Amino acid sequence: MRNKRLNIFLMAVGCLAVSVPLLAHHGAAGYDMDKELVMKGTVTEWLWANPHCFLKYDSKDDAGNLSHWAVEVSNPTDMTKRGWSRQSLKPGDEVTVTVRPAKNGAPIGQLLKVVLPNGQTLIGWNTVVR
């Protein structure tokens, strides 16, 4: 019985893992699917638009070097279903983001998760929700 439950759990996790990612018109080939970065940042802009919403933020590494990041999620229709809105983020917000970075090393990525200043977590790009 216990094994059966474990199997069902593992299958569910598996389904979530493969239901991943699409970039509406151009796949996800530019991103490193095996890598995830977690960093703290300050929001500079939140663009709520088609074809994809995206977040710009500044982040400093351990040596104090500042990077300007831009990370994308899906379109407003899909993100609304995941609980996001035009007001989810605003310039100056201190956030913790989890991103799947670009393969070419540019400060670009897919936004997988963001923790807002109030502690709320919003899920970005890793599942398709209807």
Added chain:
Amino acid sequence: MPKRYVNSVIGVVAVLALCLGTRAQTAPPKQPGVAKSHRAAPAPRRDLSGIWDVEDTMEGISPRGVKSHAPFTAWGADVASNLYKPGDGPRRVPIGLVNDPLDSCDPAGFPRNLLFELRPFQVVQTPNQVLMLYQYQRVWRVIWKDGRELPKDPDPQWYGYSVGKWADDYIFVVETVGMDERTWLDNAGNPHSSELRVEERYHRVNQDTMELTVKIDDPKAYTEPWLARDRIHLKLQPANSNYMEMICAPSEAEEYKKGIASPLSK
């Protein structure tokens, strides 16, 4: 009847009505499982009206294009291999090389709007027309059902020219010609020519469900007719559903290109 009895009856009815009303307002929302188990009412006769959405999100969005297609002709193979550079599907190229017309906000056109990003759409019936109002790109199609013929040599249009008729009380068949050759068939860069003829079959299975089949007949691009959608399931949505705009605005697309797509392709 004595007046006091009449007043009592009115009072009881009012209390009952109030209780039922309160119950309706406070009843918990139906769980998906419960909704699924109920038996749908029979299909209404000759009626597709309502808001419809694809049951399986990913099947509707179809980012990787159609599941399969008939073999290309030489013309079709040449266009697919040498001209169209899709960002997804088996012939996908790096993002910087993609030349998908959607990226610059050109219209998806027909039938790409049925084969990619098929999102909620509303069907409105008038005596002479069936109107299809699509959420994606906020466009609509007019399907004439007044018995007119399709145009013989039409000027191309992004969404072509459509006529429809009832094959029986529950199947509505639409024929479309005159599509603009600049549009792609799907997200994988499968082409079509100006000779394309599309047949859509909308089968109202019951009150809540409709099946859509899309047949592609394009002798210039494919060696034989084939089904691009085969009885895809559409579910009737609540009549008060309110869908968001989903418009590709060139200024927003440019912002995305500058902020994400260009640096990603370097």
